[in-house]
Amino acid sequence: MKWLASNYGLVWELMQAHIALCIPPILIGFLISIPIGWVANRYKLSRGVILLVLGLLYTIPSLPLFIFMPLVLGTPQLSSLNVVVALTIYAVALMVRSAADGLSSVDKDILQAASAMGYSGWQRFWRVELPLSGPVLLAGLRVVSASTVSLATIGSVIGVTSLGYLFINGLQRSIPGEVITGIVATLLIAVVFDLVLVLIGRLLLPWIRQDRTSARAARRRAVLIAEGAR
Amino acid sequence: MIEFRSVTKQFPDGTVAVEGFDLVIPPRKTTVLVGSSGCGKTTLLRMINRMIDPTSGSILIDGEDTGGLAPVKLRRRIGYVMQNSGLLPHRKVVDNVATVPVLNGVPKKEARAHALELLDTVGLDRSLADKYPRQLSGGQQQRVGVARGLAADPNILLMDEPFGAVDPIVRAELQQETIRLQEGLGKTVVFVTHDIDEAFLLGHQVVILQKGGHIAQVGTPAEILARPADDFVATFIGADKGKRVLRIQNVDGRDVVVDENGTPTGVLQS
Structure with a gap:
């Protein structure tokens, strides 16, 4: 605590840098994953191939990937773009499966009904398939968010500012307070991101909540009936 | 009027669902296609709004070959009610009913106001308008499905075993409601069922189908009862026992x- 009290400014600065580093990969990864997930879901063969390749992608160790990035992108060694692109790759690797699963989770009868109503293919995707795959997409995005927030710390090893600095510096100088602060701050960001995503989900997927409240009401009713029977 | 002219449908896996099917469906009446599973009745229904395209032959609506019409546009002017309601779970009841008018470009506010009137028409309380489909009972959902089918005021209403999944009491209510609506609104209703009693109750014209969409008999319920065409029909309507x-x-x-x-x-x- 004493360490934190005298370094509050630094921690706050690192937290801001960390957040700025994490948001683009999560958003861009999400946007890229939807069309890839759609293609994966569209054909049996493409699903197997795409999911396998992306699964392998996620197994690449992060440090080598961060170091490798400037060679591919032609960016300076210390550019935060290296970390952003690498984190986006991981986000896509994780998210495509959720996107494919989410799209395939939509009830085929409902899609048939939508077509019978006169939705064109394009309208049906945007107004029916995508919203209905929302719950699965959200679940996937929460995993991506947590993964990205934690992976971003490694960026500090190659000199891109993030909360990882506190781990490295704290270890080198044997300041446990600094390491613990780094861990707690990272966790805090992950939790806040998660809460924000859940909140967005509540706003965008209101029918899910209605579902749950009605389920709760049904349960309460069942309990009351059971009590009445006694 | 809907006309099937030597319609054949063979699916990619080789099954022939319907072969050389001819039928005239009179306007402003209820025609029921009835038969056991695999007789091609749902395939026939779905060919009317081009959910399925025939392999050969043609289907005419008021003399116009549907093969030359854009499927999406065609579907928006034909009502469709399916089993398990097929309502969009992420849309409120009122928006579900307003689906087709909104797709047709009717302003949302206007479409919703009309949707509320349709809830009255199908005997649902307006207080259900802001609920989501899953908060409704099966029978209520089915009524919403009917309201949605009627929303664009189509001349034709296709009903694909709409009451197959509700309990007998609710089914009887919905059947009476369907008769009342058809008489009141004068729609051409094409109804698919495997229940011969339902067919006799609702149909002005009943079409009894055998495997492969072969017509065993067409007629009014009275005609079929009076003179079953063959043993198959007699067995199917239970006259043999x-x-x-x-x-x-x-x-x-x-x-x-x-x-x-x-x-x-x-x-x-x-």
């Missing part, structure tokens, strides 16, 4: 009608 036979017993000088089990069902008036 003495079902559908009513007898008259004279009791105290009045004619009492008894059913196949000898149970009195009513008094005959001349």
